[in-house]
Amino acid sequence: MVQRAVAHGGKLAPIVFPHDLVALMNPSVFIDSDGDILVNVRATNYTLYHSENKQLFPSPWGPLSYLHPEKDQRLVTENYLVRMNKELEVTDYSKVEMLSLHTPIWEFVGLEDARLVQWAGVYYLIGVRRDTTTNGQGRMEYSTIALNKNKWEAKEVARKRIPTPGEDKSYCEKNWVPVLDRPYHFIKWTSPVEVVKSYPDTEGTEQVSLRQGIVPNKDQRGGSQLVRWGNCYISVSHEVDLFKNYLQQKDGIYRHRLCVWDDQLNLVGLSKPFSFLDANIEFAVGAVILGEDLLLSFSISDNCAFVLRTPKLVVEDLILEALDYAN
């Protein structure tokens, strides 16, 4: 995808800035009401070690390992809020100061894979938190963010744990897809398409619709936000092949697709799988329109973060390809 975008006049921008953790990953790009290009970047205390090709050089724990400190089993996440200029250069960055509401009691600590949105003028980071129970139960959470653009400081000022509709008994909810121009609406599943609505300041979550759109031949999981593109919506989803080698060590391959949605949020198109940089592990959690183009944000191997300016021509080719899926 990067090669294709750049060949058509797009631009790849690595997101690099000084930080006090180990890795920068899973960036979520967004343009706010001031026209600022903002990116939430997940920073972690671990390095994902992933051997590719013949896997001749695995870690001591296998070809795919989360290398946290050896005396600290936790996988810790912090978030940084970054501003980029129109050339997609990082101009400002600040660690998001999170509220201290509880002592984490599971090994995955922090708000993970947060998508950035601004609804009714308020910034939210919406991600999954798994540190509030002793078994790692995951729930999407709203973190309301106060952003001081003069000092470039970001602070969490409120938090809501989002229940599932119904009995709220599932183990782990993650990667709900925010619909940018429909405040508080999310795509929870893609097949069938389940749309839910949950307000940041009231209890509960409502199921808005549950309809079967086109049927993907592989489970499509949440990726970027849903953005309006002409008379449709588009988003980038991901799919995973998880498997084990003969030593029963886990491994996986991630690929992405462009999803096309109609006004009723029916899934009506699905592109062929693509990769960004031909790495086996890639993950895109951000999309927003800049001018005529689409900004996509992604990381590879959980270790490098990028924003890709994807020209309109490339996006529209993908949309046509996606719409062909149904035919």
Place this chain on the structure above:
Amino acid sequence: MRIEDLIINLCDDPFNPELNFNVAVKYEEMGQSASAVTFYLRTAEYGHDTHSHLAYSSLLRMAYCFDTQNDRQHTVINCWRQAILVDPYRPEAFFILSNYYERQSAWQEAYVWANMGLAQADETPLPIDVGYPGRFALYYEKAVSGWWLGRREESIEIFNRLLTQDIPEHYRQSITENLKRINPDASI
């Protein structure tokens, strides 16, 4: 060259070991150790059969990257050992292991790895500094660890021989101090 330009180059040939290595080196220079690890590891995996010097160097640089992250010692040692698997006829990884065990006061291990390093002859230049000062440093490790293993006369002989060579000043000072301590009656 800027990191974005190096990655764009890589897009045209994503499994090219040299292009992956260039990206890794740049990320390491920028202080992004996790990013560097990703591309050093790709260099090793895709370059093992065709670019052994790059694969070897990458595994040693990966060890430095993990070392900067603190408390990843099993992974660091694993990288050094894997470098030896790529090219067991080079001395650098043996020196690094010997030096590591010397700092741990694990004298037998330090002595063994120093001797293993001295048995290797391939010292053709590598594409990047991997922290190997030269053959004299293996002799230095052998002399230091050997003293603790009861090989006093051998240590004194090696130290004295090293003092006749053109070696870095901090090594010269260390050798002089060691000789004063272990052989106080001798004139240096």
